[in-house]
Amino acid sequence: MATSIPKTMSGILVEKTGGVEVLQYKTDLPIPTPKEGQVLVKNDFIGVNYIDTYFRTGLYPAPKPEILGREAEGTIVSLGPSGDLYGFKPGDRVVWMATGAYAEYTAVPAVKTHSVPSSIEPGIAAASMLQGLTALTLIKEAYLVKKGDWVLVHAAAGGVGLWLCQLLKAVGARVIGTASTSEKIELAKKNGAEFMINYKEEKDFVGKVKGITGGEGVAVVYDSTGKDQFENDLEVVARKGTVVSYGNSSGAVPPFAISRLSAKNIKITRPTLFNYIYEREEFEKYTAELFDLITKDKLNVRIHHTYPLKDIAKAHTDLEGRATTGKLLLKP
Numbered sequence: 001m002a003t004s005i006p007k008t009m010s011g012i013l014v015e016k017t018g019g020v021e022v023l024q025y026k027t028d029l030p031i032p033t034p035k036e037g038q039v040l041v042k043n044d045f046i047g048v049n050y051i052d053t054y055f056r057t058g059l060y061p062a063p064k065p066e067i068l069g070r071e072a073e074g075t076i077v078s079l080g081p082s083g084d085l086y087g088f089k090p091g092d093r094v095v096w097m098a099t100g101a102y103a104e105y106t107a108v109p110a111v112k113t114h115s116v117p118s119s120i121e122p123g124i125a126a127a128s129m130l131q132g133l134t135a136l137t138l139i140k141e142a143y144l145v146k147k148g149d150w151v152l153v154h155a156a157a158g159g160v161g162l163w164l165c166q167l168l169k170a171v172g173a174r175v176i177g178t179a180s181t182s183e184k185i186e187l188a189k190k191n192g193a194e195f196m197i198n199y200k201e202e203k204d205f206v207g208k209v210k211g212i213t214g215g216e217g218v219a220v221v222y223d224s225t226g227k228d229q230f231e232n233d234l235e236v237v238a239r240k241g242t243v244v245s246y247g248n249s250s251g252a253v254p255p256f257a258i259s260r261l262s263a264k265n266i267k268i269t270r271p272t273l274f275n276y277i278y279e280r281e282e283f284e285k286y287t288a289e290l291f292d293l294i295t296k297d298k299l300n301v302r303i304h305h306t307y308p309l310k311d312i313a314k315a316h317t318d319l320e321g322r323a324t325t326g327k328l329l330l331k332p
């Protein structure tokens with residue numbers, strides 16, 4: 001299928017780190033040329049992730065100028081000159097995870113590109129990949145959750161949080177979730193959380209979790225908030241339990257003395273998704289599993305809102321302002 005590719009495109013450029021004011025909407029960015037091992041994708045839906053805000057603020061360093069964004073869904077329009085392209089061809093509907101997503105076109109490594117089954121509605125693949133694969137790998141690799149385990153999920157109504165609630169319920173785990181509003185609490189319950197705690201209001205958070213679990217604490221904590229909940233995590237995790245610290249929405253966890261873990265033989269891990277899907281086989285295995293969960297098991301993919309690409313500042317403001325539930329998408 002021959003598609004004419006223009007010379008320039010719209011996209012969001014960040015030249016220096018800072019607040020949402022550094023997100024510049026441009027209409028004259030050059031369309032990238034796919035290099036060896038890459039395909040050029042015309043993006044239809046772009047996923048917004050909390051990690052994008054870390055690259056904007058500089059919490060995670062990356063060379064600037066930079067086009068932010070780490071996942072999108074769209075159509076392949078051209079192929080790089082050589083390399084392993086996994087059989088992709090122009091016209092293929094795909095979803096990908098790499099860099100430079102906040103734009104009309106992105107040249108992406110074929111190794112991190114996956115075809116989208118026709119049974120998946122437009123937008124759902126972009127809404128599912130990064131957050132869904134994170135939840136899936138966290139419950140299988142960071143700690144293998146077993147039926148009957150008590151599990152604490154922070155920010156349970158967020159993007160990754162709602163995935164975790166649904167996947168954990170499917171495994172037969174018992175989920176205690178946290179959220180900051182009554183609407184979020186109701187939503188997380190609808191998605192599988194058995195108990196919910198408003199961690200902004202609860203004065204005795206540790207006592208509450210201990211009470212629910214009969215004094216034992218939880219087998220695993222999934223903490224995406226970072227700084228604010230870390231001390232609580234060490235308190236509420238059971239003897240021989242695991243703390244999975246996988247995000248920094250409230251700031252990075254400060255350095256701590258490893259000797260503190262000996263009080264209960266706690267295991268602690270600080271994973272990133274990219275190390276769980278590093279090899280093509282791993283990426284394909286988990287993506288296929290994710291698509292099956294959506295199509296066969298009818299998992300709910302909640303889209304908070306689809307913003308026009310030029311409204312990126314509003315999307316970041318809403319996400320950082322705790323005003324969202326589920327996935328934020330951008331439409332170029």
Ligand code: NDP
Binds near residue numbers: 184319324325
């Ligand atoms: P969310 O949809 O979960 O949005 C963030 C949520 O965090 C908010 O809605 C809010 O929920 C909660 N929160 C708690 N404290 C704060 C705070 N001080 N400021 C802002 N929000 C706060 O985002 P994502 O699903 O995209 O990402 C969730 C987390 O997971 C992020 O930290 C992200 O970096 C991390 N992540 C890590 C990955 C990895 O590979 N390690 C991969 C993917 C995501 P409430 O109002 O209920 O408190």
